Amino acid sequence: MTVAMGSLLIGLGLGVVVVRRRSVAIALVTTQALVLAAIALRQAGTASDTVAGLALVMRAAALGALFFVAVARSRERQPLRARVTPMVRAGLAIVLILIFTALVPAFGLSSRHAEPVELALVAAGLTCAATRRSTLFQVLGIVLVENGLALAGIEAPHASSVIIELGVTLDLTLVVGVAALFHLRIFSEFGAGDSAALRSLRD
Amino acid sequence: MISTQALAIMVVAAPLLAAGLVIVAPSRHLTALARASAVATSALVVVLVARAVKDAAHPLVGNWIVVDAAGALLLAVTAVVGLASVLMSASYLQGAHSSFVADGHRDRVYYVVVFVFWAMLLAVPLAGNLGAAWLVVEATTATSALLVGFSGKAHALEAGWKYLILTSLGLGIALLGIAILAAGVPTGEVSGLAWGRLATFGSGRATALSAYLLIVVGLAAKIGWAPVHNWLPDAHSQAPPPVSALLSAALLPTVLLVAWRTERALAPLIGLPAAQRVLIGFGLVSLAVAVPFLWRPMAFKRLLAYSSLEHLGVMALGIGFGTPLALAGVALHIVGHAIAKALGFCAAIPLLAHEPRAARHAVSGIGRTAPALGATMGLSLGALSGLPPSPLFVSELLILAGGFESGRPWPAAIAAVLLALGFLGVAHATIDTLVGKAHRRNMTPLPGLRLVTRLGGVSMIVFVGLTAVAPWLSGSSFVAALVRGLP
Numbered sequence: 001m002t003v004a005m006g007s008l009l010i011g012l013g014l015g016v017v018v019v020r021r022r023s024v025a026i027a028l029v030t031t032q033a034l035v036l037a038a039i040a041l042r043q044a045g046t047a048s049d050t051v052a053g054l055a056l057v058m059r060a061a062a063l064g065a066l067f068f069v070a071v072a073r074s075r076e077r078q079p080l081r082a083r084v085t086p087m088v089r090a091g092l093a094i095v096l097i098l099i100f101t102a103l104v105p106a107f108g109l110s111s112r113h114a115e116p117v118e119l120a121l122v123a124a125g126l127t128c129a130a131t132r133r134s135t136l137f138q139v140l141g142i143v144l145v146e147n148g149l150a151l152a153g154i155e156a157p158h159a160s161s162v163i164i165e166l167g168v169t170l171d172l173t174l175v176v177g178v179a180a181l182f183h184l185r186i187f188s189e190f191g192a193g194d195s196a197a198l199r200s201l202r203d
Numbered sequence: 204m205i206s207t208q209a210l211a212i213m214v215v216a217a218p219l220l221a222a223g224l225v226i227v228a229p230s231r232h233l234t235a236l237a238r239a240s241a242v243a244t245s246a247l248v249v250v251l252v253a254r255a256v257k258d259a260a261h262p263l264v265g266n267w268i269v270v271d272a273a274g275a276l277l278l279a280v281t282a283v284v285g286l287a288s289v290l291m292s293a294s295y296l297q298g299a300h301s302s303f304v305a306d307g308h309r310d311r312v313y314y315v316v317v318f319v320f321w322a323m324l325l326a327v328p329l330a331g332n333l334g335a336a337w338l339v340v341e342a343t344t345a346t347s348a349l350l351v352g353f354s355g356k357a358h359a360l361e362a363g364w365k366y367l368i369l370t371s372l373g374l375g376i377a378l379l380g381i382a383i384l385a386a387g388v389p390t391g392e393v394s395g396l397a398w399g400r401l402a403t404f405g406s407g408r409a410t411a412l413s414a415y416l417l418i419v420v421g422l423a424a425k426i427g428w429a430p431v432h433n434w435l436p437d438a439h440s441q442a443p444p445p446v447s448a449l450l451s452a453a454l455l456p457t458v459l460l461v462a463w464r465t466e467r468a469l470a471p472l473i474g475l476p477a478a479q480r481v482l483i484g485f486g487l488v489s490l491a492v493a494v495p496f497l498w499r500p501m502a503f504k505r506l507l508a509y510s511s512l513e514h515l516g517v518m519a520l521g522i523g524f525g526t527p528l529a530l531a532g533v534a535l536h537i538v539g540h541a542i543a544k545a546l547g548f549c550a551a552i553p554l555l556a557h558e559p560r561a562a563r564h565a566v567s568g569i570g571r572t573a574p575a576l577g578a579t580m581g582l583s584l585g586a587l588s589g590l591p592p593s594p595l596f597v598s599e600l601l602i603l604a605g606g607f608e609s610g611r612p613w614p615a616a617i618a619a620v621l622l623a624l625g626f627l628g629v630a631h632a633t634i635d636t637l638v639g640k641a642h643r644r645n646m647t648p649l650p651g652l653r654l655v656t657r658l659g660g661v662s663m664i665v666f667v668g669l670t671a672v673a674p675w676l677s678g679s680s681f682v683a684a685l686v687r688g689l690p
Binding site: 103104105106107108109118119122125126129135138139141142145146148149152153156157158164167168171172174175177178179181182185186189190195198199200201203 | 303334335337338341342344345348349352355357358360361362363364365367368371372375376378379382383385386387388389395396406407409410413414417436437440441496499501505
């Protein structure tokens, strides 16, 4: 993986952390997933790799479609204001990326650029899920984490099990599907996909 | 004779087949079909567990399937709790007034998701490699989140959402650890992640330790260890009671098994003491966080949830201490906790009909207004508090003794103090539930009371049996197999 490709993936991830509109964030996440699928197909050396790459293409398309349907069915009068400003969110994401890359030693992916990119996407996803009020943005945070993990699968030095790779892709897509279903139910119950409304259960 | 491997596949396939049959069955036969399928599934598990215990010294170890002593323990627990949950589900559905899905499909969807969830739970102890174990644990998240939010009420949606987001992020972190391991294991393909092969990881101790920490911290969010337990009280209190039983008594210890196996598999690389210290740390923090909540007046199901936090902490301590005494305690604790907790959550079905305020508030004097229900709740709470001669009292003693035996007197002493405080909190709740001030209550026949009372009777017999065998457990071949782990 080239430095430019890695920078593009991180830039798309940070974009999801800072943007205000849900549709823009969905476009960024879907583009990131498609870039990952393209990298996987380009590097595919065996039939199994090609199958795993095609599964990533299908995942990107399915998630993009799912999110756009979710947005269409949960129209908001105006975007929810996040708990923290975009600049602070970006700052938090960058600090978390630096912490992750400092703490996790090199672990031997086939491209040396891939490891920090993977950790950066996981950090960006965690920041997005933790700092956004919108339920849909929290799900997008999970997808960002998944995209980082998909990169690890693509850049693994050995041929990994295609069953495991497909299983992970299917599992994660299923979880995101269930989360989208919850988002719609929350929207119809509370009138907004706002996680701030989900704080009544406390001790 | 059917091979052990085929039997293991049948154990997972049976509830999936049941889910398929429930989809096509006529509505009037749903309950009978679900119950028959649950009995059949449990019978298959009994056969597999009997074989695993008999051959405890020679476990079946493959790249995809493992049948060993620890797995057999969790399979047995999951089967018993699953059977009780399915048997009690009709009583829950009879009294449920709202749901996530349209009324006409409610019962069918509920049973389908319960059986798929049960199948995934049964698959976890059988998973022969870390990747497959992660896959089935993640699959339990999707299915159980639907069940947590099944009532469709605002609080249930809130609980389901928290559960889904927190555990998904946690499992994402665990998968990052698995990806790091996969990159450093010389053999590609699935065999590289088989439990026995993880020790061939070649990227150094520091990287292995990072991967271990990521996996255990990630799984902790699913196990419900403090400080990443925030979803646990909400999900347990808002899920349908039979599902709460599955979550608390089966899911949490089953995921704990994955953390346990990871610890054993990576110990040669990172050092057993370092691996154990992480689990002891989680155990002590979970106990310390749980105890103050056990002292507060709290809704019954929420109290049971905080009790789960306490007991999963105790199990973490026992695994961290790692001696035969401590592991005998862990085995006993897993079984005793599962039975007491399943009984408690099943009792919540008639309780909520008897006293609807119990959904949000602490209740008292149930023993005065509904003696049979009060006795069942008292049995569950008494066992969970560790009241002698409950098997949980004996298991906690074994674990603490194991802590001293392993040369860790301070963690064992701190745990002893915290357990004593926790005991006082739950014992107070038990007394209040049984003989506290009673209010005017619904005295019409309570749904599921007869079945819950019978479950209480069976539980009592099992508790006595467990306490009776406890002194011999640490010297048994079963515990020797737990100590050895997987080859």
